[in-house]
Amino acid sequence: MIAKLAGTLDDFGPDWAVIDVSGVGYLVHCSAKTLDSLGVRGDRVTVHTELQVSENDMRLIGFASGEERAWFRLLTGVQGVGSKMALAVLSALSIDELQRACASGDAAMVARAQGVGxxxxxxxxxxxxxxxGGLPSAAAGAIASAPKGSASLDAVSALQxxxxxxxxxxxxxxxxxxELGDGASLNDLIRIGLKRAAG
Known part of the structure; x- marks a missing residue:
């Protein structure tokens, strides 16, 4: 199982990239958002991958983050959603948008993806x-890696x-x-955080 590739961005197209890892070029199918994050030819890149094997095909799907791959797995677990459809959803919505849409039952937001009725x-x-709710959003991941003593970590501790x-x-x-931006005070984070947690 290939879980991750680290190498040079050799080439790319509308929904794929070729990652050169020590002279071997891996063709990786990606969402538009992942492709945007890779940069330009010759850049050093790392992609998280999922290997899909069917009767007549083997394809590597690439993701900019572990969160995106986790959502891809959830999406392809839904009946009627194949890898192309899942990538279309991940191209149209950010991870946070997709998480909010699912948590609030906002089907119209998901229907923005190409080919999703x-x-x-x-x-x-x-x-x-x-x-x-079980998957952390990108913002929640950033809080988890924040330095000790930061306002965001203190606010999480206060809510707990x-x-x-x-x-x-x-x-x-x-x-x-x-909502408030990076420079938010501890008191404001607790105040707004309380509203969001209670809501």
């Missing part, structure tokens, strides 16, 4: 609604002391941080 969009949000579960507290502070 209203019926399939409803099935996606209905099936992933409960799972959406008030009885909120760690993942709920982290997600609430992440949303407060998105």
């Amino acid at each position: 209203p019926k399939l969009a409803s099935r996606i949000v209905n099936e992933l609604k409960d799972k959406a 002391n008030l009885g909120f579960k760690p993942n709920v507290a982290t997600e609430a502070v992440a949303r407060a941080l998105e």
